[in-house]
Amino acid sequence: MNTHPLRELFKDIDIMSSIAQSYGTPSYVYKKDRIEHNVNRLKNTLSTYFHKSHICYAVKANSNPHLLKIMKSVHPELGGDCSSPGEIYAAELADIHPKDCIYTGNYESKRDIATALKKGVYLNLDDETSLDRLLKFGMPSRISFRLNPGFGKGSFSQITTAGENAKFGIPAEKIINAYQKAQDAGIKKFGLQCMAGSGNLDEDYWVELLTAIFYHTKAIEAKLGIDFEFISIGGGLGIPYKDEDTPLDYDRLFSKLSDLMYHNYPDKASAPALWVEPGKSFIGDAGFILTKVTGLKNSYKNFVGIDAGMETLMRPALYGAYHRLYKVGTHGENDGSYDFTGPICENTDRIAIAREFPKIKEDDLIAIVDAGAYGYAMSHNFNTRPRAAEVLLDGNAHRLIRKRETIENIFSGCNV
DSSP, rough: OOOTTHHHTOOOHHHHHHHHHHHOSEEEEEEEHHHHHHHHHHHHHHHOOOOEEEEEEEGGEEEEEEHHHHHHHHOOOOOEEESSSSHHHHHHTTTOOOOOEEEEEESHHHHHHHEEEETTTTESOHHHOOOOHHHHHHOSSSEEEEEEEEEEOOOOOOGGGTTTTTTTSEEOOOGGHHHHHHHHHHEEEEEEOOOSSBBBHHHHHHHHHHHHHHHHHHHHHHHHHHOOEOOOOOOHHHHHHHOTTOOOOOHHHHHHHHHHHHHHHTTTTTEEEEEEOOSSSGGGGGGEEEEEEEEEESSEEEEEEEOOTTOOOHHHHHHHOOOOESSSSSSSSOOOOOOOOOOOSSSSSEEEEEEEOOOOTOOOEEEOOOOOTGGGGOOOGGGGGGOEEEEEEEEEEEEEEEEOHHHHHGGGGGGG
8 A cells, every 4th residue: 555655744734724725725735845855766766876867857747947946956967858948948947957958849840949959958859850950950969869669658548658659759660760860960979768658657667668778779879880978768757646556666676777778888987878857756746736625516426526627637637647635634434435526617527536535525625646747737727717826835834836827817918
């Protein structure tokens, strides 16, 4: 049984009520020391098992610069994994230098790729046509290509980012040609990136993935004489979303990957650096949504209405993601089975379905957990509802790190 790391916090009705009264609901709340713990855990593990490594936080997971600054305070060498000019901007707001960032677009516009080149990020190209667009604006000193090894694995099919159904990456049989084309254009320095899925908790999968990557790097090296500066396994380090999920054992996992790396590259000094691009493993379990019960309905099913709907947390409606819910404060045994739904005019507006839950009443507070990654970042304004506030919890002290949006904010761009 996997107990949530913030479980005891949700029993503290004084702190939870104070946050609700100070900032309203729904609000995204982030626990500072949990972010620090998550960053330290990966940083220390990589430094133990790899001669050279680099972490690029996946800014897409959560781009609030206050949170990025916390990550960088723990790991000053932190880079950003960016996939848009806006994510480069967010990284810069947090004092993460573009030269430490990797930029992976896909089907980029000319404007996007020109911006990335100007900023000096490490360009990771999704296709040979990306190179064609890039060279119209300038010649970078270094690039990598995104390999699609022909297989992938994710906690949902929608976030499996390699394989025959994925829109990402260069097919394995075309990867040598891509590097040949870049060499012929005059580029001298190279890395290789392969992001094959998100939310993975299977150690064996990572071994399989890195084994496939090395198969292709060795073939590229033999054909073209390239010495890779780095090999990136991308993001996708999963977190337990359910009580029965087993967390990744970082020591065991990265020990296996290290053995694989230095079997293929025995000279550690000249071996490629291992790059990783974590998202939810840094911020996912550090964030939760504090929401309030707005109504109870006994219909064909038992419904609990809350003020956080699919506009606040899109993941359940988008691909059936599971998020644990806890009643704030003390409670007894489960009282029945409920669907938890928000106020949105869509039947897909379900945060949880057929969930066993204790007795509950209007105005009770509920914590929707593991919402730190792809929570606020994917929230939206459907039904013209303003986006939630974001709050940082540091010990028992809390402060606002993003104001709640107003209806007037939504229409501010219409004043033309």
